[in-house]
Amino acid sequence: MRRLSTQDQNFKQVFADLLAFETVSDPKLLKTVDQIIADVRQHGDAHVLKLTQQFDRHPAHQFSDLELTQEQLKDAFDALNTEVREALELAAARIREFHQAQKQDGWTYVDALGNTLGQKVTPLDRVGIYVPGGLASYPSSVLMNAVPAHVAGVPEIIMVVPAPNGELNPLVLAAAYLAGVTRLFTIGGAQAVAALAYGTETIPSVDKITGPGNRFVAAAKRAVFGQVGIDMIAGPSEILVYAEGENNAEWLAMDLLSQAEHDTVAQAVFITPDEELLNAVDGWIEKHLEALPKAEIARTSIENRGALVLVKDRQEAIELINQVAPEHLELCMDDPQVMAEDIRHAGAIFMGRYTPEAIGDYCAGPNHVLPTSGTARFSSPLGVYDFQKRSSLIMCSQEGVKTLAKTADVLAQQENLDAHARSARYRYQ
Amino acid sequence: MRRLSTQDQNFKQVFADLLAFETVSDPKLLKTVDQIIADVRQHGDAHVLKLTQQFDRHPAHQFSDLELTQEQLKDAFDALNTEVREALELAAARIREFHQAQKQDGWTYVDALGNTLGQKVTPLDRVGIYVPGGLASYPSSVLMNAVPAHVAGVPEIIMVVPAPNGELNPLVLAAAYLAGVTRLFTIGGAQAVAALAYGTETIPSVDKITGPGNRFVAAAKRAVFGQVGIDMIAGPSEILVYAEGENNAEWLAMDLLSQAEHDTVAQAVFITPDEELLNAVDGWIEKHLEALPKAEIARTSIENRGALVLVKDRQEAIELINQVAPEHLELCMDDPQVMAEDIRHAGAIFMGRYTPEAIGDYCAGPNHVLPTSGTARFSSPLGVYDFQKRSSLIMCSQEGVKTLAKTADVLAQQENLDAHARSARYRYQ
Structure with missing residues (x-):
């Protein structure tokens, strides 16, 4: 699987290219x-x-x-x-x-x-x-x-x-x-x-x-x-797994493969400061790619869009994660809530070693319709709020409107909206 | 100004045509x-x-x-x-x-x-x-x-x-x-x-x-x-004023004109069960159209897209309002909160006789960027929620994941997603 290190000279460009996915409008x-x-x-x-x-x-x-x-x-x-x-x-x-x-x-x-x-x-x-x-x-x-x-x-x-x-x-x-x-x-x-x-x-x-x-x-x-x-225009599914400390490398590999098996353009990215763990995950991915029913799809996804990224430390990982704004983020570590505080953009954050992304697809409770392709920068999981809407309510009293009507009158005149100004003026004069 | 009555034989069609506004994509x-x-x-x-x-x-x-x-x-x-x-x-x-x-x-x-x-x-x-x-x-x-x-x-x-x-x-x-x-x-x-x-x-x-x-x-x-x-693709501005009981017809006329002066395709609709009030509002609109600085814009708007609509009763008005889903709605009446309960779709609701729409444009507090052209059926005023987004948080315990992982395993198998199933299975076996 493709390996990158933040120490690589051209890392920024290579990483940006890896993330780029644009559906050309035909x-x-x-x-x-x-x-x-x-x-x-x-x-x-x-x-x-x-x-x-x-x-x-x-x-x-x-x-x-x-x-x-x-x-x-x-x-x-x-x-x-x-x-x-x-x-x-x-x-x-x-x-x-x-x-x-x-x-x-x-x-x-x-x-x-x-x-x-x-x-x-x-x-x-x-x-x-x-x-x-x-x-x-x-x-x-x-x-x-x-x-x-x-x-x-x-x-x-x-x-x-x-x-x-x-x-x-x-x-x-x-x-x-x-x-x-x-x-x-x-x-x-x-x-x-x-x-x-x-x-x-x-x-x-x-x-x-x-x-x-x-x-x-x-x-x-x-x-x-x-x-x-x-709701949104969905792109291919993605997962970003961050791990540090004690971890079961086979579990992490399978979590990555669970996205890769979705689609040849799905994206699975692993980030860790632990080179040994990175090697182990790579090994397990290769091993399971031999046996998975959807191995062909998963292999194409892993080869074209996957990456194992070695970072210096947790802080570097946080910066990369916020750059990616991943649809699914796993934080496989002790005290993941502390790191989650610094994550500004992600569709869903799966914390700890017992929270595989797959349970979020089915039955954890939160929605599995999540912002993809970095759109977690500005959008949210599908939710009840997508099926509700709001109306503003305004009810002025005969006294209470006076200050507001005077203010609206002044500002409407500045905008050369005479009927606005008069409509307000009637209520305080 | 154009007059309609819900008793007109072709009312439904005429009213629907009046509301229709489609920006043809060029x-x-x-x-x-x-x-x-x-x-x-x-x-x-x-x-x-x-x-x-x-x-x-x-x-x-x-x-x-x-x-x-x-x-x-x-x-x-x-x-x-x-x-x-x-x-x-x-x-x-x-x-x-x-x-x-x-x-x-x-x-x-x-x-x-x-x-x-x-x-x-x-x-x-x-x-x-x-x-x-x-x-x-x-x-x-x-x-x-x-x-x-x-x-x-x-x-x-x-x-x-x-x-x-x-x-x-x-x-x-x-x-x-x-x-x-x-x-x-x-x-x-x-x-x-x-x-x-x-x-x-x-x-x-x-x-x-x-x-x-x-x-x-x-x-x-x-x-x-x-x-x-x-945020949204904004259409022309609209107001729908509903009035019953004691009202100052000149005020209502000016509220309607305050939308009409925005744009030749803006829409001002007045609805009432009170024919005398309807006549009076019509008279004041004509009178003010002679003197307003933006009379030309307002007259075009009123003539092409405006209407005075006579309804049998309040219930009929509620149905029309929910059909229109107006950007701005004024309820000029006693106890407007009661009627507002039945309004399902509106950008902003201005209640009572001392709440002209113009104060909402400037200083009432709620946003003046509102859903137009009936989009209040599914969207909301611009708000703080447009500048925030959400991430789901999931953290399972070693014990707590077992039921969920088993469930995800069963469902993933049904969806033929083997890596999903295995990734879940690792956590409970």
Whole structure:
């Protein structure tokens, strides 16, 4: 595996190049997506059905074949074996518990002038959840998107998931049942995003669309942003593992590989001041790459985008981590809370030697939809706050408005907004 | 002014058409903006200077002419007359007080298994604030963008404001001083957005860009979204005034005109169950349209996009308001808090007869950057939360991880992610 040291002469440049990952916007793809959106807006159900038959080779004859009933979801749930059902239930319960803590309430206060100010918090009316189909059709993603919406109090959760050749992962349907999805359509791609954003005869238009997808889905989400809200444009998954002191090198190697097996462009980076540990981790990665079922994907990821980085000390590691702003960060060490204090940017921080990133993917409780590609610099895990919004509240008293109206009058005149000034002036003169 | 009644046969369609406002994406404009971004990324300062000379006819000779010093900002502030300075200070203090209440703190809890879970909240490192130049160069916008960033704890606030012909509103500089702007560049347009997103030799790259701008700025913000965070794509300003009971019709008319004077595509809608009041408001609007300095703008807005809507009762009004999801909502009535309970979507709610929208633009405290064009369905006023982000915290104990690791193992196997399963299994076997 690629080795770097902060002592290398060209370290800064090499490290920056390693992190660089830019999805080049492909004008042809954008044009295709714009056309799909325009056609879905014009032709509704008929066009969504046509594209689903064409792109997903779905055997549906009519649009109603693309909607599943609550009974079908329940049947999928009831058919689970006990071990899987219990695991799914535990995961859902824990995700729900954590997200309950994120729920925000409104507040008001009365200012010194006797005016009431505040913030009202309300759930969105209706949201759309995009779940990828095929290989990446994960039940955990259903829970991670739908549960926060449910906790926020969103009354209608519309899920879309493409079913290539009409086939669906039954566990995805079971998760939809467990998470309280309101309606489920087996559609995907830009056509599903367009249908959710603008509505069709059958599919109700939503207020926000969350969930990951391929390039077409990402481009469509960017295009409909403004008509509806979107969560984020997700990039490839990443992990940064920092370790010092006593550690089980095989565990660390497997944690790195658990990201690498996701995607050939996933990124696994190991940072340590301990060269011996670095060697040991390298050895275990090589060893497991021989045996893993997804060895080919993982090897490509490790070779193209992975790195083992030797640092002088913890302080250097902190600086690198803040530069990377990793989606997943493991701090495998004693007293990780102390180091975590200095981490300014990370999607999720897994602390100590008994907190593998994989438990965060499923059942620790926090969301697994996290900011990638350094966007943790400015964005947050998917959460209940993504399904709530705020309205400002202002109520002035007849006395209390006077000072404010006078101030607004003065400032509005400076901005040459005469009607603003007069509208304020009426209230104090 | 256009009159509608919910009793009109075609009311639903006419009302929907009235609300419709779609900024058609102009492929030529998008291409221009993409080229500007590419050129700024490649040529940095030199290209920003060139475009600023060209588009803004700015007399700068070198890039350093485009940066103002803190002394220049302070001089602008010191030169204010007492009345204006006091008004600006009062506004800043009130905006600061309100936004302090929005500041979020992190939290942790220990679950039943003995694992620690939580959420860490951190400010962004560096943000860019776009302030429009020319006619719409408002000091209030500087405060409304910079103060929340400051309250959030953002260490570096970079402001850009175009200076057509090299001219600047000194009050904008004074507001920048008062709000604690770190650096200020007199640049604008797509080139300013590109420079903030990617950085140049002189301009540091930021993590998020907020603030309104013209079509080029909006398109550039959409294009750089992902590289940096953005606040929202702002549409034309709107107000919806609902009134019942005793009201001063002239006040209500002026509140409606205060939005109409902003922009020919601004929208002012009046809703009431009281036909006499509706007639009176109509009369006052006509009367004031004869005398207002910005009468031409206001008249175009009122004629093209305004409406007086007669409803049967309050319940009908609530339904229309939730359909509109107005940027600004006035509830001019007794006990407005009762009706506000039923309002699900609005940027800001101004309650009672002594709360004109204009005081919200300047000094009530809440932000005046609000979701427009119905986007209050899914988004919030600009706030401190836009300048903070969250990281999830997970720390399992050696005992506490066992249940979670077993669960993750089961679910990872279902998702065919073998390295995930093994990474979890190591921790409980």
